[in-house]
Amino acid sequence: MDIFKGQNLLEFSDRFKTDLDCKEYLAGIKWKEGFKCVKCNHVAAQVRKDFSRTCNICGHTDSATANTLFHKVKFGLRKAFFICFEMSTSTKSLSASYMGVRYGVTEKTARLFMLKVREAMASSGNHPMDGTVHVDEFVLGGVEKGKIGRSYDAKKKKAVTAVQLTPEGKVRRMYAMRIEDFSARSLQYIFIDHISREAKVTTDKWKGYRPIAKVYDINQIESAKGANFKALHTMIHQIKSWIRTTYSWVSDFHINRYFNEFCFRINRSQSKATVFNNLITKMVGKEKVYRSKLICS
Known part of the structure; x- marks a missing residue:
C-alpha cells in the first residue's frame, strides 16, 4: 500500500x-x-x-x-x-x-x-526524551495579582511540561500534562512517562523537584523570570495562547487530550509529509x- x-x-x-x-x-x-x-x-x-x-x-x-x-x-x-x-x-x-x-x-x-x-495523538511512551531536557510547571488562567510563586487557586488548571532541546537550543520534542498540584508526587509523572533516566534535566529551584533528583539527573538553576528557559517558556506561551484563542476554555476532564493534540504536531514538525x-x-x-x-x- x-x-x-x-x-x-x-x-x-x-x-x-x-x-x-x-x-x-x-x-x-x-x-x-x-x-x-x-x-x-x-x-x-x-x-x-x-x-x-x-x-x-x-x-x-x-x-x-x-x-x-x-x-x-x-x-x-x-x-x-x-x-x-x-x-x-x-x-x-x-x-x-x-x-x-x-x-x-x-x-x-x-x-x-x-x-x-x-x-x-497521545504519546505511546516508547521513546522517552534523552539528551538535554528542560522542565517547568505552569497554570492555565493567568497570573494571580498580589501572589508570588506557585498559585494554588483551585480554579486554575495546573500543568507541567518538558522539552527536549537540540544542541542549538531549539525544541525537538515536547510533552505536557495536567497535574493536581506542584508537589513531587504530581511532578514525577512527566518524568516517568516521558523522560529517560539518561537525560540531563534542568529545572528551576522549585523544591518539588528535589525528591525526583534522587532518581533523575536534575540540575536546578535560577529561572531569572524565564530567561534561562527561553525555548521552554516560548512553548508554554504558545500552548496557553492556542487554548485561549481557539477554545476560550477547556475542562480539567479534557485538558490532557488538548495537550496531546498540541504536542503531536510539535513533535512531528520534522516529518510533516x-x-x-x-x-x-x-x-x-x-x-x-x-x-x-x-x-x-
Missing part, C-alpha cells in the same frame, strides 16, 4: 474520493502484518468488496473500522479522514463548531470525533472508545 504523503488538500481529495477509498487505506494499515481472526485466530480470509475480511474457518467478518477509533463512525469515513487530515496538518487548531459547519455535521458530533482523534499516515496508523492501533469515556459525567 502506498501511504499518503504531503499536506496538499487537492491531492488528498483526489486520493480519498469515496468512503471505499478510506476503507481500503484502513485495511492496508490494519492488516499490514497479515490477517488474524479475532474469534478463532485463523490467519486465512476472503477479502470482501468493502475490504473487510471473512475468516475461512469460522466465517467471522471483520471490517476495516472494527475495534479502531473509526468504529461505527456514523457520518462517513471520508468526512472523518478529512477531519483527521486537518487536525494533523494544520498549524492552527480548529474548533468543533468550525468543523461541524465545514463538514456538515453537528457540533456535538464533530467534538466527540475530535476527542477520539486526540486520544490517538507523513503526519497524516502516522495519525491514521495510531487511530487504527487504538481500541474503540465509547462515548461514555469522552463525556464528563
